[in-house]
Amino acid sequence: MNEVLLRSLTPSVLGILVRRGADFAAAEDAVQDALVEAVRVWPAGPPRDPKGWLVTVAWRRFLDAARADAARRRREDLVDEEPAPGPAPAVDDTLQLYFLCAHPSLTPASAVALTLRAVGGLTTRQIAQAYLVPEATMAQRISRAKRTVSGVRFDQPGDVATVLRVLYLVFNEGYSGDVDLAAEAIRLTRQLAAAIDHPEVAGLLALMLLHHARRATRTTPDGSLVPLAEQDRGRWDTKSITEGVEILQAALARDRLGEFQAQAAIAALHADAPTAEETDWVQIVEWYDELARLTDSPVVRLNRAVAVGEADGPRAGLAALAALDASLPRHAAVAAYLHERDGDLVTAARLYAEAAHKAPNLAERDHLTRQAARLNARRCR
Template identity: 75%
Template sequence: MDEALLRRLVPEVLTVLVRRGAGFAEAEDAAQEALLDAVRSWPRDPPRDPKAWLVTVSWRRLVDATRAEDARRRREERLQAEPPAGPVTSDDDTLQLYFLCAHPALSPSSAVALTLRAVGGLTTRQIAQAHLVPEATVAQRISRAKRTVAQAGPGGGGDVATVLRVLYLVFNEGYSGDVDLAAEAIRLTRRLAGVVDHPEVAGLLALQLLHHARRAARTDAGGALVPLAQQDRGRWDTTLVAEGVAVLQAALTRDRLGPFQAQAAIAALHADARRAEETDWGQIVEWYDELLRLEDSPVVRLNRAVAVGEADGGPAGLAALAGLDPSLPRYAAVSAHLHEKCGDTATAAGLYAEAARRATNAPERDHLVRQSARLNRSPGPGR
């Protein structure tokens, strides 16, 4: 059984069913039932045309379900009005599927789960394993999401910006279980880039590629987190870096700058430095200034403070940090780094310890504990 083929075909089948007039929730159920039939029957009797087989079986499931409920008689007539032969899909169908899964009424977690199920073709079990949550929880999220989408009716859904935010959330989930969500997000963003001409889609794809290129160097042999400045850049994937830079350059030439393009430009500057010491922090600060103009947020200002500290020294970085809420995630860690650059190791050690207590995952917590311990073992001018 070719699992990759099934994952690619299921969302294509779903777009056919929706285009022919089926409700999104009913079409998704029918496609999943056809998928189960395929798992059972294909190993002993593989079809000549897998996509046509899935469309035909899904369509029969829809018609059977419609006939079983008198309340859905009108939908049955609409479904039977079009012949169920020959799967035909279009770019508009695929794009609408992305939009439906990114409906603004959905919570981020529900939009991510529905996107992975409907567009990514993942099973509920795979999504649950990837997010380290019970399968029942994911099933409830998907069920609620489908009801919301169904209530939206034809033409409902988010816009390109909403779709990109959902795909960015998928990418940031990283890797867990038997599904690599970062790679899955890249695959879905590539598909989106193939059906919509928008420079921010290219910007997100470039950002994903450039970040993913550093993945192998982010942890050491024991699984400990390795900060960007200390990473072995020889382990970065130069093929992904080259592709990311090329995608970004093509997007920037269109002169329609957006937040994802600006973030990708920052990632590209990091990738361009052969050693951490060669990083052009001045340009990175300029790109953060552009990003603030496009999307002013505390997170952007926090990251900009780090860049200012690297470009102009610790005191300048702390000045850039002033005014931000100390309860902001990563604030304590950034403040610790900048105080260390100023030579105030006592304050930095305490802030690293505070950041460790606030960390949301074990690798980050362990890294911050080590940073605090390192400074406590090495008395400096600030102690």
């Protein structure tokens, strides 16, 4: 059973049903039923035309549901209009589905869930396990999302930037349950890149590949975080790095710089350094300047302060940090690191402990707690 093939066909099959007149919510349910049936019967005898098979089965499932609907007159019209089995149309509505699932009327959480189900072909159970919520809760979220977009015209122009933000949210969830969300986000972004020629789509794909290349070295076997400077660069995935850099270079050559391209450029400079000491921090600061100009984000300026501290010394980094709001997430952690680099271990230990108290997850909290304990132990020697 080729699960990757099944999931790659999902958006085009769904698009065909919508163009035949099925409303989005009913079409999506029918496609999910067809996928379940394919998992059941294909191992014994895979069809010669997988896409055509899915379209035929999904359309019949939709009609079965329509027969149980109260609108009998429209239902009978649809039955009369049932296309004969045969090759599926060549039209590809993948891009329109991305736009629909990332519609501005949806919350980010709903857009992520609907994208994973309608475009990614994941089951509700898989999505619920990945996000550590009950299946019933995820089912309700997806149902509400489908109702919200049910009245949106399928051919309505969409916003690429919104789609990219949704895909990046998926990527940052990493791995949970039996679904590798980071790998799924990369697959969906590749699919989007094949559907639209856009430098920011390429920039996001490059960024994902460059970050994903370091995945195996980010944590120890017991789940402890490993800072970038301490990661074993010999274990980084050079194939993903090479691909990411090539995609980025092609995007940058178009001279339409965007947020994801700038982030990917920073990731590429880290990936290019043979050792942490050989990192080109001066150029990274320049890219953070570009990113700050593009986004005006305080989080970007926080990360820039770290880069300035590496390029021009910790006191320069602390000066850049002083201009930022101390309530920013991870502000205390950055301050702790820069104070440690400056030799002020007492202040650094206190700030590491403060940062641990505010940490958004257990792994980060434990890492920061260990940093504080390490400095306190050094002071007591």
